[in-house]
Amino acid sequence: MKAAVLHAFDETLTAKEFVRYEEVTDPKIARPMDVIVRIGGAGVCRTDLHIVEGIWRSKVDVKLPYIMGHENAGWVEAVGPGVEGVKVGDSVICHPLVTSGHCLACRRGNDMHALDSSFPGINANGGYAQYLLTGQRALIKLPKSLTPKDVAPYTDAGLTAYRAAKKASRHLLPGEYAVVIGAGGLGHIGIQVLAALCAAEIIVVDRSADSLELARTCGAHHLVKAGESAVEAVLALTGGRGAEAVIDFVGEGDAIAKGLAMTANAGSYYIVGYGGKIDIPTIDMITTEKTIVGNLVGTYAELVELMALADRGLVNLHTREYRLSEANEALHDLHHGRIHGRAVLIP
Amino acid sequence: MKAAVLHAFDETLTAKEFVRYEEVTDPKIARPMDVIVRIGGAGVCRTDLHIVEGIWRSKVDVKLPYIMGHENAGWVEAVGPGVEGVKVGDSVICHPLVTSGHCLACRRGNDMHALDSSFPGINANGGYAQYLLTGQRALIKLPKSLTPKDVAPYTDAGLTAYRAAKKASRHLLPGEYAVVIGAGGLGHIGIQVLAALCAAEIIVVDRSADSLELARTCGAHHLVKAGESAVEAVLALTGGRGAEAVIDFVGEGDAIAKGLAMTANAGSYYIVGYGGKIDIPTIDMITTEKTIVGNLVGTYAELVELMALADRGLVNLHTREYRLSEANEALHDLHHGRIHGRAVLIP
Amino acid sequence: MKAAVLHAFDETLTAKEFVRYEEVTDPKIARPMDVIVRIGGAGVCRTDLHIVEGIWRSKVDVKLPYIMGHENAGWVEAVGPGVEGVKVGDSVICHPLVTSGHCLACRRGNDMHALDSSFPGINANGGYAQYLLTGQRALIKLPKSLTPKDVAPYTDAGLTAYRAAKKASRHLLPGEYAVVIGAGGLGHIGIQVLAALCAAEIIVVDRSADSLELARTCGAHHLVKAGESAVEAVLALTGGRGAEAVIDFVGEGDAIAKGLAMTANAGSYYIVGYGGKIDIPTIDMITTEKTIVGNLVGTYAELVELMALADRGLVNLHTREYRLSEANEALHDLHHGRIHGRAVLIP
Amino acid sequence: MKAAVLHAFDETLTAKEFVRYEEVTDPKIARPMDVIVRIGGAGVCRTDLHIVEGIWRSKVDVKLPYIMGHENAGWVEAVGPGVEGVKVGDSVICHPLVTSGHCLACRRGNDMHALDSSFPGINANGGYAQYLLTGQRALIKLPKSLTPKDVAPYTDAGLTAYRAAKKASRHLLPGEYAVVIGAGGLGHIGIQVLAALCAAEIIVVDRSADSLELARTCGAHHLVKAGESAVEAVLALTGGRGAEAVIDFVGEGDAIAKGLAMTANAGSYYIVGYGGKIDIPTIDMITTEKTIVGNLVGTYAELVELMALADRGLVNLHTREYRLSEANEALHDLHHGRIHGRAVLIP
Ligand SMILES: [Zn+2]
Ligand SMILES: [Zn+2]
Ligand SMILES: [Zn+2]
Ligand SMILES: [Zn+2]
Ligand SMILES: [Zn+2]
Ligand SMILES: [Zn+2]
Ligand SMILES: [Zn+2]
């Protein structure tokens, strides 16, 4: 099959070609619950840039060359002998983790913390390709309203945004405020999820006027230009007390310190983006009683919930389509902030 | 009246006399809900050392000379014209914050986040004295089983430990683990509260053999000597995954990094002690999905709950009594780690 | 002042005059925190009909003649000497309970369960009058967007619906269903609150075509005619499993059994309306693991939340105005199902 | 193999022989995840009496003759070709439900509400036998401290009591009260779980002096003789307000009305036992804002939690052993209230 393969890290992200579009061996069914999915679309993620940079080498054991792409949807192409519930031809979206379902985390519904799992596109070959090897427990059948290439980025970008926004929505009350930092691929979904799940007023902070405009169409109530006066602007909008929830989809540079400063006493700062550091005196955590919440991608059940929102039109992904052979162009466009919404590779 | 008065900051904590025992003007009833309490005992707190050091100058507007002491209990000496519910002679414990009860935080039961409050001993004269000015809404009548001098440190040391341990107990399940870092004045109460409120196994980390022995009598199931191999020891006790809750009563030095390293994926690190910094890459928060929880002193209702535990003997304060005129000795003993439990000043 | 006074119970609700419009003594400030409100509007509630019927005699100690009206808003007319925070002329909405704020329920934010409170219009004179005696802790200042006569019914009809819908919204996930039984004065607000606070699909059951049409404009996604086949209709809409939340604003006749039958396994049936009986074998509760939730009016803080929704236009009360002298007409119109939304008396 | 087989219902429970001890065909592995367990012990449950009475005929499709026994533990005897994680010879306890793990309830950790499951002993052959057919997902390996015959009743009696007590422990605060109605096979475990998971004071109501004595050894703080004055006794113990949680392990006769009357305003009544009816006016649910909670057996993860408590000695089952051939004697002893704790059949 054709795939866009990563052969070398590039810490400065300056190479013209991050991946090489080439012919590779097809994946094969090896175990009873294996499923091969023909890719309809694969989302291009900032994590892919971080993988190219080599940031993930210390977290995950992966050997080059391998195929990135952890945001996948398509059609069932082949199933192992033990597979029930999906059949060849079904259109499906792929939860990023493939689990056996036996560990206590899975039994409690926290499959993202499974002890025994694979993560195609991170620690195994992913979906920058024509075909993907995954497993039955990762698959959700799509309703007729949804097409694989249009929903692929929900599996990680969407699902991570959903999980963080859902956590915030559990405590946000009418009259309270949520700040979203970064209205990009994840952020523009997070805004829509907040608008669907609670009645807090939503303030979006971004440095790009285009992203702020996208935020407005996604349901933001107040727009704030990122920069020196962003904290003051948020405090002014919130009666001086800050927002009860701040969801930081940037997670690097001054976003972190500013995000914490925008958080109200007794409020929560949700960290989703990464690359930077949290650096705060313990006395400031104590006197303000703030909470800092790390956020991983959501569970299988949460992807079902997100598909229910998408099916009803309550969230919409803004995607820009590239051919699989144009993977490098998509990665560079993302790196240089030229994508408002989410890039998808189509084989 | 007699009081132990702070006249000057001492950033190095090397002075022989931090406070001066002297005659000062008695406090007076000024407003309808004011209450004067004759002090039965006033707890000596690490926060008092931090006040002497001047750490709190940037957080709180306080002018010297003033009287420290925010952990108070005693007997009602005089009441304002609007006071109901307590009368002269009642033995009472004083919630550290005096609020009007009108702001939305108070209306929701979060009186520690009241917008309009005073905090005797922090931003007003406190209980290192014979008499204290407080307000009706701060007072809880003591059951007969409890004596002011024995319970005074519950108001802050106990109540802060209670709140953090209660938060942890809400998610700790049988088969899970709680780590307590620091078995001192707060920690030894936190251990007892955990043992009363949940069935997690309790691991206590401290560098002092005496404190570890105190921890054992408080209900700790496993004792770990603080130091280089403490993280490994906790991982070994928890099947390699760390503890679902870590409560850090130290909050400075290497306790913070080690505390975060002892926290299981999807677990929570509760920060109570202060003086140091939290410093962690955002990627580590994301991939582990940990939560960092700041902790302030508890609410009025939580002090009622803590008194119910004390009344039934489910928590016991280990106190060491000093005369009010010996305040400097108590402060130095605390500073040099010579107190296992909690010092109390008795006028 | 003028008031519409209840002089006698009428168990069959057949009298032409339930209340008599007449001159009565003005209320007076007696205690420091008392406030007199000049009524801008007083909601007419099904509870008022139940009071006339005498249903409440066994629950509440009230002596005739007295003035009904527990849903009040207006302008501050006079304040006691201890009142802060509101001043003469302020436009205010009145939380129905007047509390001292000292009991443990109040301290925990559950002021509706206050041990020491009065409930004007239920156990004291209410707002079917020109002036109302209430207390400072009951008052919320109105934003400029809201006028007393337009918001009065929020204090009970709105607030009770808000509380029940908020409880349901805490567990309703995308892809799940909420049934609202009865789209009247409370129900039409409950629908709007659900739509604002969660993304469940909302099914409304009512016997009146007009009420169903009102439900649609309030945000209902599916409309079901009450009657024999209503349970089957709900099961068909929910894939055979029933709704995860059923909010019953009727609470009498066959609504109760049908409401329980519409509730999914592991789901919750919220009972708000009253007059009938819950009658269910314990085995059915066990095998389905359903929960039955009683619902009282909401807290002061919840009324603040509801006003935030109203201020932003996320909930709208459908009111029909009557002069205070037309109170009997309003009560009869309500009794005979001629009001879609809520009647308000204007002095 | 030998088994005690049910051949006929007996609505009056007057027959001498409810089941017949006889030779039957051995169970066989049919599907990849099947497991055969050699029974070490099978708990005898009030539900078995209700099955004999025929109460369950309308709930569950079961054809006579069949083998009861849904509380099983033993040793793995044979495994299907797809089984991982357990091997022949392992000592195991059997969660009562056998699920595939694929439905959304399982994915969320609520396996007791699985759409596709079997329930050996209820709708399939159970453990009143030498061997039991179950599935991999139902099995938990026992720690060395625990022996199958001593833990078998945990699977249902223990797990149901655990789940109800755990739900209550999530909201019970120090200073609050829990009432346990019925200190029998389930109740005596429920008491121990409450004592382990929270610090509420525990009041036990039972009509048997022996059961009350067992309750005391299990951790009850107050004992109340069931009967006319039981409600008054509970109100007297709780300052007149009732208990914040009432767990009713009887669920028939006057226990239900009395249990609801013992429940404090804003409190919860947990119904576990069955046979009777809940019958309460909706107005009483509204004015008191009580909640009625149905309780099914717990999840797989909850059985893991309960085993952690048992392993640490925090709960202890009081069992009385019978040979499998004495099944009728055990059933009659249970029926006539002669068992304090739990009967276990040993093949
Ligand atoms: Zn991604
Ligand atoms: Zn797993
Ligand atoms: Zn202190
Ligand atoms: Zn306040
Ligand atoms: Zn010193
Ligand atoms: Zn009303
Ligand atoms: Zn109160």
Ligand SMILES: [Zn+2]
């Ligand atoms: Zn059973």
Ligand SMILES: [Zn+2]
């Ligand atoms: Zn299932």
Ligand SMILES: [Zn+2]
């Ligand atoms: Zn018998």
